[in-house]
Amino acid sequence: MTERPSPSPATTYRDDAFDGRPEPLPPVRFAYDAHTWKEIAHLLLNLPVALVGFVYVTTVLFTGFWLAVTVVGFPLLAVGLMGTRRLGRLERRRARALLGVRIDEPSPLPLRSRNAGFVQKLWMRVKDPVGWRTTLYNFIRLPWGILTFTVTLTSLFVLWPVLPYLARGLTNADRAMVRGLLSPSDELERRIAELESDRGVVVDTAAADLRRIERDLHDGAQARLVNLAMGLGLAKEKLLEDPEYAQAMVAEAHGEVKLALQELRDLARGIHPAVLTDRGLDAALSSVASRCTVPVKVTADLDSRPAAAIEGIAYFTVSELLQNISKHSGARSASVEVWRSGDRLLIQVWDDGRGGARLDGGTGMRGLAERLDAVDGLFVIDSPEGGPTTVTAELPWRDRSAQDARRG
Template sequence: MATAYGPDTRDREHEGSAPGFGGKTRTKHFLPTPLRAPLEARAWSELLYALLSFPLSTVMFTFAVTMTSLSAGLMVTFIGIPILAVGLAVCRGFGSLERHRARALLRVEVADPERVRGKTGGPMSWMGAILKSGVSWRHLLYTLLHFPWAVFTFVVAITFWTYGLAGLTYPLWFWIFPLFAGQDGIQVYGDRTHAEYLNTPLELAATGAVGLVLVMAAPWVVRGLLTVDRLMVTGLLGPSRLATRVSELESDRGVVVDTAAADLRRIERDLHDGAQARLVALAMDLGLAKEKLTDDPEAAARMVDEAHGEVKVALQELRDLARGIHPAVLTDRGLDAALSAIASRCTVPVTVEVDLDSRPAQAIEGIAYFTVSELLQNISKHARATRATVDVWRAGDRLMLQVTDNGRGGATAAAGGGLAGLAERLDAVDGVLVVDSPTGGPTTITAELPWRG
């Protein structure tokens, strides 16, 4: 269903399609990607990661096996427990080094898990905490699993890069063989009666071509192998999903509490400065009219008539305040009618299209309503637009909202701004706000909410 609202509803056509989510300007390169990859810093940082993994993993694997075996052998005595705890602590320290290495060389952002803290602060409490921590055991598992993979990655990376660079540059240094080695070039075959060397121009060119292929393939091969490293680092060295979710819920709870407190302050301010002040003045006017009723009936009648007008204004303010808390039309008729109502009050023509076969949860419905309401207010105040559109639809278990205007653009979800606060409110219910507003417009703001019907 599509309906247009606003001061001028004659022009109801959309101005082109909405742009995609946050399109970025791509840098133009003269070389194609396969030829450019060996020259990029990313390829060399990934190679450095693969080369460093071998010695680091060897040391830590040896340490982990030694400490685990020693602690298991001494577990019949008390000595095995502190040895195991110390070994797990060292593995956690190695995990911290691996996270920093992954951030610097692989561009993998992995959050640090929570530090181990004993309940009482003593050594026994610390040992109990580190032994009961699942993060500690995942770090030990990473140390044991990463070693064989690091050896394999190291061998493959060294093979591809060394053979590739050697073959690519062979036409430049093949003269070393006849000059210093006493043979015509690299020997590819030989027995007692016959030997084959790479020394003709055609063979030199073929060797250089094979080397070029190996050099071009090396960054992609290493990158593919390091995918396993990325999975290991994120899966074993980061915080657990439960801990991450608890942290998110704590943050969301703070946002919800702050938002509720701000709404209560706004309601109190609106009541105090608006309807309450008007009702106080109305009571004073009626008191004066009561005193003049016998002495000057005409003046009293005028004052009552003015008070009647003030009552109407106060009632309208109370209705607006109640609509700001939760509109009755949203409860009774759903998003389609409620969004149509706020679109009709916008200062620019707004086309509303709602494609929902059922209603989401009331809380989600209310958040969707106030999200569109705030975005339309921003259009009225700041966008300098001549038309806007509101689209609402369901995609699987998500409620999608998209508000588009043809204004001047430049809107950002900068910290402290209205859009940033709106994004925090949506995040508190596992929602997402995407702002696409290039300078000059158009502006497209997409909100995604859980359905929870």
Template sequence: MDPAASLRLPAVLRAPFEGRTWRAFLHVLVGLPLAVCWFAPAVALTATGAGLLITFLGVPVLAGTLALCRGFGVVERARARGLLGLEVAAPEPVRGRTGGAFSWMGAVLRSGASWRHLLYAVVHLPWAVFSFAVTVTLWGWGWGLFTYPLWQWTFPAYVGQDGIQLYGDRTHAFYLDSPFEIAVTSAIGLVFVLVGPWVLRGLVAVDRLLVAGLLGPSRPASRVTELESDRGVLVDTAAADLRRIERDLHDGPQARLASLAMDLGLAKETLARDPQAAAALVDGAHGEVKLALRELRDLARGIHPAVLTDRGLDAALSSVASRCTVPVAVDVDLPARPVAAIEGLAYFTVSELLRNVSAHARARRAWVEVWRSGERLMLQVRDDGVGGAAVGKGGGRGLAGLAERVGAVDGVLAVDSPEGGPTVVTAELPWRA
């Protein structure tokens, strides 16, 4: 079927033929025998280990059972990934504190993820039996009745009756053999065929919840991983900022001050024999000093401006807006000041976005709005430019960096920039007052 034509069909007509539906059907079919394979050893070994706990032998049996269940989890996550498109990260690995078999057994028995894998092996079997029975019954009857006109002829040819028997006793029987009855049977089958995929998707939704909830990492472990990733982003960002500051100092004030030192040295040498030339050199050095001071002030403003520390976001963002190449309307409505780190990140975010407006947007006007919503600090920068901005696209490397910085503090950066404009960038930061 032509993909474009298939998309024009209603979803209820597409569903029975979509690959997603048949992958879910295969997931249910394979799930029952696998559930039996997981359930039997898990229950048998757990019961054996619990019974042997009166002796030391129960400890290694239980630890081995939990390790085996974690192996089952590897297969189940792969099955969910291949057939349901569900990506579930592996749980945190088991590591003993001191090394050795006893330390490893203790770590396995203390691991909540291991016990969740055992719970999955136990509870998945009854659900797999139920979903298998419902799916196979609905699927078999649906497609069987829907295609009944194609195979109805087999009854008189090979079975010795006129069709499917609905009722029969010693005196009479009722068969589905007339054209009308065959058509009604096929119509009923069609209803089952159309309803079946949605019932199937509901059943596999429970499988998705079981896999995600029991076979993935725990919430604390996920949070630790997320924080470690955010810390890495912050470290990389800080290193990049230091390199940028070093580069700006080297290319700007440092080079200018080196030239200034050479001019002053030359003026010192020529002062005795040519006072006018020395005066001209000193006058030029004075201009270089002014330029170097201006560059240092600009560099300090880019790191953390004094106006932000002294007067807050309203004054600091108004100062940034005044240096933008297009008129910018600034509206800051905050009942109080957030913590310094969040305030500095908000300033940096708006500064970068207005820099993008000046460099890429080709806009006539821009707007900056800052407000508090619950425990979140909201920033929005809009412009009436050409649009087309995207995180990680073309010149969007700056937006990608902003998204990483905002995400590192549990914030969100959303970009809405269709071709032709306008561009709306919204940042959501934690308040943390």
């Protein structure tokens, strides 16, 4: 069994080392050094770059809004905003190369969910705040580009001694604009986009679960109950004519009742097992482990119970992982560990099977990852070819007592 991983804080990956704090403005230099020439080059490039950006965004806005009443208007606007994101990326690179301004790239739109439909993705692109802020940046840059280009070009021939001062002052204004409009917005904006995507995942998952329950009822218990009713009807007709035949039919119907009850129990367990409600996660996981075809050791170190929703997600995550072990792993033994670490509920499922499990290997693992991501959870697979396989899941810990108090 591998050691328990400790939950780690979220990591933000950046192009280079940068602690996120505003950089102090560089001091004024009196000589024409490399930094000054970079600033002059930036100011001279402002006009052609601003002209391209202005023409692009005005074309996008005019075309998109003019055709908004037609079926192609919003798709064109969405594509146009994708282009403004690319313009913003180029401007951040130019500012980094010539002005020394290091700015994180904004978070991408969460469009890779397999449950997100075309209309949902289109709407997310149309209301992309990063795209609209970049559009505003390119819209207001044209007069500024004309001004900086004219002043810099004139100063090269007329105001040569004071050009370093002018270049520093003008580029400081450029730095402020880049930081103000092209920097990533606060964490709230990113979280709003993620939560909107996660809401779609949750809704689609719930709809799929309802369809599965309906299908299981229709093809399983309902079909058995219909056959049972027909059998009992025939037995009633034969009761006086052929009592032995009627008795045999009643016995057969009794067997059908037992099978229907078992299917209903299995279906109820798939919705929300009674043992989970009554006795908690430890007993519920022991119950599901006993049905696994591989011997499973269950260890639960919980001093209290999490909220019912978190408890249910943890149960069904382990249940599906154990089903995968039974069907695909070829393992001889497995283990399940559940424990609390701070404000996180951690789950680790291990088996000594053949390995090779991947998130992109099928819909099962990817679906689990999406479900956990929808509640701010994490899902990590370590499964080299030849095994063993370790799946680690993290869920936010939410106290059941606090949830009950809110309900009361």
